[in-house]
Amino acid sequence: MVLIWHGTDEVPANIGPTAVTIGNFDGVHRGHQQVLAQLKETARESGSLAVAVTFDPHPAQVHRPDAAPHLIMGLEDRLAALSASGLDAVLVLHYTLEFAQQSAEEFVRRIFVDALHASHVVVGHDVRFGRGNAGDLGTMQGLGERYGFRVVVVEDFTEHIAPAEGVAADDDEQRRCSSTWVREALEKGDVVTAAEILGRPHAMHGEVVHGAARGRALGFPTANLAHDAAGHIPADGIYAGWLVDESGTRWPAAISVGSNPTFAGVSRQVEAHVIDRPDEAPEAFDLYGQQVVIEFVDRLRGMVAYRGPEALVEQMKVDVDQARRVLAGRGSIA
Incomplete structure (x- = not known):
């Protein structure tokens, strides 16, 4: 059974060690699934619990409510998809403007270190966190050295883009799987491409x-x-x-x-x-x-x-x- 914690106060004090990843996970698409697969493998090898940290509401809905993207799925369905991936637990953090004022180090110390006792943190190259998204992969690696957790980096998952009609086959492209790409496809009614990125309809x-x-x-x-x-x-x-x-x-x-x-x-x-x-x-x-x-x-x-x-x-x-x-x-x- 996957544990769902709404806030750090619901995390057991004796939890840990954990292998942790972080993200909005809107759509839980194939790129997310690759990160989650690496998280589970890292947890298995290190004898840790696999924990995904996510946010509700989506940060864009807090910072840019008039221009926030339409979400691919609601929180209930997102949690169901994360649970179905075989994790041990999901930590949902309530996102507010006050929460967003934490520095990158404050966020890592409070969530990964103090609450989850992380031994490993699994992220992509484009990870951003902390006030103003000031924290990046280098920041995370430096904090890992300071607080004693190892950072595992996952390569981007790309999907084939078929050439447009009349374009030579050798002009095929690869594009990084992303929630943005799913939304673009849905806004065109291209549910076939959306399914290819999501890994399901x-x-x-x-x-x-x-x-x-x-x-x-x-x-x-x-x-x-x-x-x-x-x-x-x-x-x-x-x-x-x-x-x-x-x-x-x-x-x-x-x-x-x-x-x-x-x-x-x-x-x-x-x-x-x-x-x-x-x-x-x-x-x-x-x-x-x-x-x-x-x-x-x-x-x-x-x-x-x-x-x-x-x-x-x-x-x-x-x-x-x-x-x-x-x-x-x-x-x-x-």
């Missing part, structure tokens, strides 16, 4: 709420996510993906993101139509009030305004058929 997590019931009236009932659902909303459009209900059952779905311009006055929303749902027993398929996960596999098309419900229904039939083909062989219904 991008997902949103939230409660199913009642909508305007337009989909049901048109013969395509949808599960509407509440507006406070966690996870970065990809670009408007129609997607093939999966809806995972509270029982863990994965249902193939055609997912709509946007305001549905065919109808006036509709706010932006995320809704999923479960393909081939068991309508013969609708009472057994009531998703209202459930906490569900919606996974995005591929974007089928952009959002288009149609000349009326009839034209929209014909397109929805095409969308569902295409989603069914895309998802064939990519998962199963439990």
